[in-house]
Amino acid sequence: MFPERFIQHIKFEKRYSPHTVSAYQSDLDQFISYLNNPDHEDPPPAPTITHPSEVTHHLIRNWMVELMNQKLTARSINRKIATLRKYFKFLLQEGIITSNPASKINTPKIPKNLPVVVEDIKLTQMLDENEVFSHDFKGQRDKLVIETLFGTGIRLSELIGIKESDINIYEGTVKVLGKRNKQRIIPVNNELRILMTQYLELKKNQNFDNNSITLVVTNKGADAYPKLIYLIVQKYLSYISTQNKKSPHVLRHTFATSLLNRGADLNAIKELLGHANLSATQIYTHNSVERLKSIYKQAHPKA
Known part of the structure; x- marks a missing residue:
């Protein structure tokens, strides 16, 4: 064969x-x-x-x-x-x-399910609270994972592939390797930039044996693996959400939906997400339409 x-x-x-x-x-x-x-x-x-x-x-x-x-x-x-x-x-x-x-071969039609998201306000509040994440290496590593996924919209595979050299603290950017080995540069917000600086210093002081150059590592300093990221995301999303799906991709969906709801251009979101074409990004417009319908029903006297 x-x-x-x-x-x-x-x-x-x-x-x-x-x-x-x-x-x-x-x-x-x-x-x-x-x-x-x-x-x-x-x-x-x-x-x-x-x-x-x-x-x-x-x-x-x-x-x-x-x-x-x-x-x-x-x-x-x-x-x-x-x-x-x-x-x-x-x-x-x-x-x-x-x-x-x-x-x-004619393939079966895929039902159009809306992307699952969490409330960005609740997510932001959780990230801003000092009590949620411990101040040791593990707690700050976990916070970095959530902040990076929500703050950049990158995929799980892209997160665990980030090396320390991919981060430009001064310019506030991170370089990621997406699907089909396509690189893209993503801006990093100021809070995430500060967190990255603090985390890298904390990581350096752990004196891990293998001295990994990967950004996200385990408690023992080994390169992070997908299941670890899933467990981190599931743990912290359970604090703010009761929905069944609590995966890294939910944070990616939340990132895109939040940008769209606040007036971001769809083409800009496409570039940030690393989509090959606009049709993959347009699914987020459905969430925005549903949000507008909800607001209309609540506010309009004829609704």
Whole structure:
């Protein structure tokens, strides 16, 4: 099936992030496992495939049906089909196959869910209270995580990838590496700039053994990992929110929605978030419209 050649291509030539490469690898492994598993009963048993040219759009569609039966979300299924489209497109360009069987697949529609946000006023109040975050390294590290995610709107992967050298305290900016290795410079508010300065000094005084150059580190000085950031965010958002979803992306959504509600230009928000196109940013306008409707219903006599 030549999946190794494709993975090498996106890893070294396209220079996709490790997270993206891992996702592509996982999707392909699942699909190949499905093709070579003779025990399927619903849909009918799939034949053992020895060459990618033997894969038909019917087989891909049957796999998609099985994913639906497994109760996967439309978003997850669409991502897996997108992986197959890109994989077979690569094989087509390499001359290994003569047509792309995934190009004929119609994917399920993704329901348009509004981005989940927290109340920015409550979030700001929590960050301004001295009692919430302890003044030791762990407490200030946690505060830095929340302040940075809310103050810049960066992704989880971008946060754990920030190095100390990426921060320009004097200019008040931070450099992040986004999707597809695209760099962007994001302004940092004055409070976050002061916090970063204090945190870096505190981190230096910990005298960690490994002397990590990564901005966010564990209590022992090792590079931060995704689960640690999730646990930090969930802990502090539980103080101000009862909603089920309490993830780093909620702070990203809150950042964008707060800017839009206060009159920021949509194109500027797009650049700050690192979106490839404006359509990805426009989802935040729905939150603003809902907010305006709520204000209208409360204030207008005819509402």
